[in-house]
Structure formats: structure tokens, C-alpha cells
Amino acid sequence: MPVTRPPLRVGVLGAGTVGRAVVDGLTNHPERLVATDGAPLRLAGIAVRDLDRARLAGLPAELLTDAPAHLVADPDVDVIVELMGGDEPARTLIAAALAAGKAVVTANKHVIAHHGPVLEAAARRTGAAFRFEAAVGGGIPVLSPLASDLAGNEIRRVRGIINGTTNYILTAMAQDGRSYEEVLADAQELGYAEADPSGDVEGDDAANKLVILARLAFGRWLDPATIGRRAPTARGMGRPGITGVTDLEMEGAAALGLTIKLLATATRRDDEVEAAVMPTAIPADSPFGWTDGVVNRVEVDADPLGTVRLAGPGAGGPATSSAVLGDLVAVARDRGSTWAGLLPATDPAGPAADPLDGPRHWYAFLPAVRADVPLPGALDHAAAVDFEDGTAIRSEVVSLAEAKAAFTAILPEGADVTLYPVDD
Numbered sequence: 001m002p003v004t005r006p007p008l009r010v011g012v013l014g015a016g017t018v019g020r021a022v023v024d025g026l027t028n029h030p031e032r033l034v035a036t037d038g039a040p041l042r043l044a045g046i047a048v049r050d051l052d053r054a055r056l057a058g059l060p061a062e063l064l065t066d067a068p069a070h071l072v073a074d075p076d077v078d079v080i081v082e083l084m085g086g087d088e089p090a091r092t093l094i095a096a097a098l099a100a101g102k103a104v105v106t107a108n109k110h111v112i113a114h115h116g117p118v119l120e121a122a123a124r125r126t127g128a129a130f131r132f133e134a135a136v137g138g139g140i141p142v143l144s145p146l147a148s149d150l151a152g153n154e155i156r157r158v159r160g161i162i163n164g165t166t167n168y169i170l171t172a173m174a175q176d177g178r179s180y181e182e183v184l185a186d187a188q189e190l191g192y193a194e195a196d197p198s199g200d201v202e203g204d205d206a207a208n209k210l211v212i213l214a215r216l217a218f219g220r221w222l223d224p225a226t227i228g229r230r231a232p233t234a235r236g237m238g239r240p241g242i243t244g245v246t247d248l249e250m251e252g253a254a255a256l257g258l259t260i261k262l263l264a265t266a267t268r269r270d271d272e273v274e275a276a277v278m279p280t281a282i283p284a285d286s287p288f289g290w291t292d293g294v295v296n297r298v299e300v301d302a303d304p305l306g307t308v309r310l311a312g313p314g315a316g317g318p319a320t321s322s323a324v325l326g327d328l329v330a331v332a333r334d335r336g337s338t339w340a341g342l343l344p345a346t347d348p349a350g351p352a353a354d355p356l357d358g359p360r361h362w363y364a365f366l367p368a369v370r371a372d373v374p375l376p377g378a379l380d381h382a383a384a385v386d387f388e389d390g391t392a393i394r395s396e397v398v399s400l401a402e403a404k405a406a407f408t409a410i411l412p413e414g415a416d417v418t419l420y421p422v423d424d
């Protein structure tokens with residue numbers, strides 16, 4: 001006979017895109033959250049900034065407060081679900097809940113990536129569960145599998161398309177020829193983008209998620225500031241994330257069978273972890289190449305497993321609430337923290353190494369250059385397609401220094417182009 005446990009009282013901080021979907025799950029679908037080996041979950045409070053706006057939006061008035069710190073300190077609240085986003089006051093509220101021994105569930109990858117070692121130490125000190133599945137890949141279960149199901153492996157590399165907003169924008173640019181600004185506005189409307197979308201398009205959000213993936217895959221916290229997020233150019237460095245990607249570059253890539261995606265990669269190399277978030281030219285006919293719209297995909301290379309791929313809805317209220325609610329049920333079942341039985345990682349975050357050393361193909365769109373000019377040896381005539389406005393070229397397999405020299409040699413004086421690494 002199942003043992004009846006007292007309900008776990010849940011305080012939700014923030015009722016925006018994700019918070020509202022979580023409140024909906026707790027109030028309208030409690031039957032989905034029942035585990036025979038766990039406590040029932042009961043919504044006990046919702047902290048919002050604007051009480052009137054929240055009431056008008058249909059949130060249960062009797063549960064509302066505009067004092068999140070009071071909800072965290074309330075002895076009648078057992079679990080805190082932080083969905084406000086941003087750095088402060090989210091960090092302080094999470095830290096206070098953990099210090100008080102309360103379980104915390106959050107989707108806040110910024111706070112985890114920037115304060116991971118301290119928050120992990122706090123959770124381990126009090127034994128409070130700290131769960132953050134929703135912080136990476138939206139609704140895709142990726143962190144728990146890394147920490148639990150793949151625990152018998154040595155992980156060599158984790159990489160993925162892990163920002164839904166940028167993938168949504170790049171897909172619409174590639175397939176519909178729509179402008180960057182117009183598609184970004186759509187992504188905001190759909191609830192995919194961060195409150196400040198520059199974090200999405202400049203690659204910061206993906207870098208934060210990569211820090212979290214690397215923590216679980218390689219047992220250490222990386223400093224997000226050390227993760228490169230700019231592709232090189234012929235003469236220097238490009239703009240961060242996808243902010244420099246142009247319609248012409250997308251069109252030229254397609255003519256070469258490529259598509260540009262924001263790819264985050266972390267690789268273990270001896271004692272270092274190489275990590276970068278890079279706009280990358282990817283064969284269109286490949287799993288990352290056909291990952292379109294808001295879909296995220298994470299690929300894990302592990303020994304003895306080989307490669308495993310996880311894909312699904314990577315942003316938006318419903319998808320993200322799935323991961324938050326799953327974490328709540330895990331708390332109710334006493335499943336501990338997202339890092340499960342992995343060794344502690346509480347040392348200060350270390351630097352990521354730069355991965356762009358090895359030889360590879362490079363793709364660039366060169367305005368005002370024709371493919372019939374004499375091309376240096378590092379550039380492959382067979383992979384050049386002329387357009388009215390310039391030429392799309394994929395280089396031979398060469399080092400970055402060789403690619404820079406070759407592309408600079410055929411560029412008009414003073415002109416520059418982004419060199420996208422090609423992921424073959």
C-alpha cells in the first residue's frame with residue numbers, strides 16, 4: 001500500500017513565460033505530478049512584481065505576493081522554483097533557499113553558470129536538492145541523463161544547438177529569406193527569447209548552457225567569460241554569436257550544401273576543457289543541419305557508449321515547464337540534485353581552452369570577388385559558387401592561419417569577411 005506523505009509546498013518566484021506554464025501544470029494537471037513513491041505537490045505561493053497585472057492574467061489571487069524573499073523564508077514553503085531570470089535578486093534568493101535547506105528548482109542558466117561553484121557548495125553543505133534540468137535544452141532531458149544514465153562512461157565531447165531563439169532566426173533566414181529583426185521579434189512574441197535578447201543572439205545564453213553541460217560531463221565549472229563566441233574573420237575577429245550572419249552568407253552556404261548554425265562545443269583534452277560557441281557552417285544534410293526552428297539538439301560522445309543524440313523543443317513555456325515539473329516530481333521523490341552521484345565540483349570556475357586550433361574547412365562569402373580570380377592553394381575551386389554579389393567559397397582543409405592568409409589575399413584592400421568553421 002502506498003505510504004501517504006504530507007504535501008510538498010511549492011513557492012514559485014516569477015510568473016512570466018515559464019512561471020505561468022509551471023503554475024498551470026501545478027494547478028490544472030496535478031494528476032500528472034503524482035508519484036507513488038513521492039510526496040504530493042501543492043502550490044503554496046507565487047511571487048510576482050506586479051500584483052494587479054498577475055490577477056488580471058488569471059493567476060490565483062490568494063497565492064500572490066510581491067515579496068519573493070518572504071516566500072523563500074516562509075516556514076510553510078518547502079520548495080522554491082525560481083523562474084524570474086537574470087542575476088539579482090535570483091542568485092540571492094536561490095542561495096538563501098539552499099542555505100535554509102530548501103530544495104530549489106530553477107531554469108536560470110545565467111545564475112548557475114556564473115555562480116555554480118558557490119551554489120553547488122551551498123546545496124551540498126545543507127543537503128538541499130538543487131535541480132536545473134530546464135536550464136539546458138528547454139524540455140529535452142539532457143542533464144539528468146548526463147549525470148545518471150551515462151555515469152558509466154567517460155565523456156569526451158558534448159556539443160549542441162542549445163539556443164532556440166538563434167536557431168529559430170537562422171532557420172527563418174535560411175528557409176524563408178526573412179530579415180533578422182523581423183524573426184527576432186517573432187521569437188520574442190513566442191516566449192523563446194531572454195528578457196534581454198542580446199544574450200541569445202550574442203551567444204551568452206548558449207555559453208551559460210555549455211558551462212552547465214561541461215560541469216556534468218567533465219566534473220568542473222568553467223568561467224563563462226572565457227568561452228569564445230566569435231568566429232574569426234580574414235583580418236581579425238567577427239561579431240559575437242549570430243549577430244554578424246548575413247542573408248548573403250546564408251544563401252552562399254546553401255549553394256555549397258551548408259547551413260549556418262550556432263554550435264556550442266566542449267571537449268575534454270588531457271587536463272583541459274576546450275569550449276566555444278561558434279556560428280558554424282554545417283552540412284545541411286546532417287543531424288545538426290536539419291535541426292530547425294526552436295528545436296535543440298545535444299550530441300554526447302562517450303566511451304564505451306559512442307555517440308548519443310537528444311533533440312526536442314528547446315524553448316518556450318510549455319516545453320520548459322515540462323523540465324521544471326519533472327524536477328519538482330524528482331524532488332518529491334527525494335532524487336537529490338541534478339548532479340546526482342557525481343563527485344563535487346566546488347572549486348572556483350576555471351578557464352575554457354580555445355578549440356579552434358586544428359586544420360579544417362572554412363566557409364566565407366566574399367562580396368565583390370569572382371571565383372575566376374586566381375585562388376591561393378588553400379582555397380578549393382571545386383567548392384566556389386559565384387553569385388551576382390560575390391562568391392561563396394569553402395577552403396581546403398587548412399589551419400586558421402592558412403585560411404586567413406588565403407582569404408586575405410583575394411579580398412579587396414581593407415575588406416574583411418567572416419570565416420565560418422565547417423563542421424564536416
Ligand code: NAP
Nearest residue numbers: 014015016017018048049083084085107108191315316320
Ligand atoms: P519572463 O517571461 O521574463 O518571466 C520572468 C518573470 O519574473 C516576469 O514576469 C518578471 O516580472 C518576474 N520577475 C522578475 N524579477 C522579479 C522580481 N524581482 N520579483 C518578482 N517577479 C520578478 O522570463 P521566462 O522566459 O519565463 O524565463 C524565466 C527563466 O527561465 C529565465 O531564467 C530564463 O533564462 C529561463 N528559461 C526560459 C526559457 C524560455 O523558453 N522562455 C527556457 C528555458 C529557461 P516582470 O514581467 O514584471 O518583469
Ligand code: HSE
Nearest residue numbers: 163164165192194315
Ligand atoms: N532564450 C533561450 C533560448 C530560452 O532561446 O534557447 C531557452 O533556454
